[in-house]
Amino acid sequence: MEKWKLGVATVAAIAALGLAGCSNNQGSSNSKNVTMWVHVSNTDPEGKALQKNVNDFNKENKHGYKAKVQFIPRSGSGGGYEDKVNAALNSGSLPDVLTLDGPNTAAYAHSKIIQPIDKYITNKKDILPTIIKQGTYKGKLYAAGYSESSIGIYYNKKMFKEAGIKDSEIATLKHPWTWTQFKDICKRLKNHFHEPAINMNLNDHSEMALYSLAPFVWSAGGSITNPAGTKAVGYFNSKQTTSAFQLIQDMVKDGYTTISPKDKGFETGKYAMMMTGTWEVQTLQNQYKNLQWGVMPYPVSPATHKQVSPTGSWQYAMSSTAKNKKAAGALINFLMSKKCMYRSDMANTVLPARKSVSKMMMPKVNEQMRFFIKQNQTTGHARPVLVNYPQVTRTFADTVQNVTLYKKNPNVQKVMNEQAKVIQKYLQK
């Protein structure tokens, strides 16, 4: 008799413990306290810099606000962190301030998970227009990006020389290649090395596809949707947009690039060029010290000569349930200050989101990072702000995959007409 009672008590205790573990222990809502969730780990440079910035906020703010950060490292594509945010939506336990990826701005703002922060952010003119655009939904600023990103065309100097490409032919921000010149260089490299000339990451069907390839569309004067984000038919299948996808198909068809690139093909000197992001600078510097390389800008459409590069990164936002808006706003503004941004962007070797921070960083970074900072400020283009962005970016990636299967889909315009209808389904009426 005693035994079974003890058993019941034990089970009940375990169950109670389990339930308590699930519940949220955020503590009482003291109005001076600000809670914050971030997607990075507190052991990596970005996390460490953020913790320092928050410590400074706690020391320096005059109102006695106390901010506390919880680090929820995301998995590869944003998994772990976003799962936690989604779960918190269900239980109504979002923090006051959170980080979110650029493309999520519209969905979060539309769902009223986050609220406008216009009035809390000071010195907005100093912030890059692409950052403002990324964080703006229906005319209001909802999120503040604290860093920028970009992509360039990395090239192997030795291989270029070997193939007879002169220094004067190298593309620069002042004199970018047109698509025709780009294809011509590819041809020469391919004929010399009997390998595809460039790895354009066409095996990556994630967000990377839109992020890295949409600049070709924008350079041609095309777009994914109309500016209001309500129409894709007539935009995604326009002549301009189609010309960019035609270029991608031609690049594959002519063997200048490949849909199944060799692993580390550029790093090991198999491909003479690679299209990739700012993050590669550190990898090449630290792990491939013998490789002589440089970075060039995106080639431009011969029809427009318009220079475009991709932009966007993670941002700070205030949740709709923030208990003390002033305190949360003050924290975001503090983290967006020159001092904080400089510290975190330098620590993480990323591009700055403020013009003034760019000036501070320029003398401290290497030649390639200087190129990226310049490219970002002069040719940067924000991604579209759309509520159903995940579906749109996937359709973009599917379209890239469709046109690169050129034997099956030789008619690019036909693919674009079909895919425009698919995107149209996902747009807000």
Added chain:
Amino acid sequence: MQTKGIKRQIGWLYVLPAILILLTFLIIPFLMSFSYSFTNYNILTPWAKQYVGFTNYINTFKDPVFLQSLKNIAQFVIFIMPIQVGAALGLALIVNKKRPGNTFFKISFFAPQVVSLTVVSILWMYILNPDQGLLNGILGIFHIKPQPFLTSPKQAMFAIIGVSAWQGAGYQMLIFLAGLQNIPDSLYEAAELDGANSWQRFLHITLPMLKPTSMMILTTTFISAFNLVIQPMIMTQGGPQNATMTPIYYIYRTGFTDRQLGYASAMSVIYGIIIIIFTIIQRKITNAGGDENA
């Protein structure tokens, strides 16, 4: 009387953990997704979900990707069953004979099983790479031109079938091996005396004696084949052109990437029903086989 009551209560106590786990992770989630399937539940706006009747169910049958995923999984199930189970039986027969180095082969054949599916998938992406992969290198020796494998809508699913069979066969080999070792030697000896050759012995002794083991393996392979998700998720992201999209992967993507939990729930209810129907049919066939045997 009283002791009987206490005994009953203790009985409940013993099954309580199992009941709690089943309730928490199976029954309640199932009931929840059933109720969500009639709503427009968006993961970002859980408070704004509205009842939409059978809209999600009707859309499911009009969704070309979902229908394609059903076709794909049918293709996978039909091919994986004979390939994987056949390979497992073949391997078991190889290592069943006592010869030197047997343990090495047993471990080698079983090894893929202890590696996580994610790692297996990444490993095979290297092997199947059209430009530098090991497999095309081997084919090249035989003057077969390089195959596109994962980048071809026609070949991608077969590549995944091959990888899955390679990974899964080792475990089933062990079960077959146990079955083989339970067959009394006297049967083979008697058959040999009667002049049966090795093929006849396999056909008339080994296969019939392995029937219960085979049925068990067929059932588990069948059910697990329906849950295919990791290999396409890692190796092809469901492509090219949805050629390797599976229902579970599509449901996951719709729910958690596209945030349409209501619609994803409707698809999972439909897919759940499909699996239940096929499992019942399969059990009926298996039981019928069992009765014959008995």
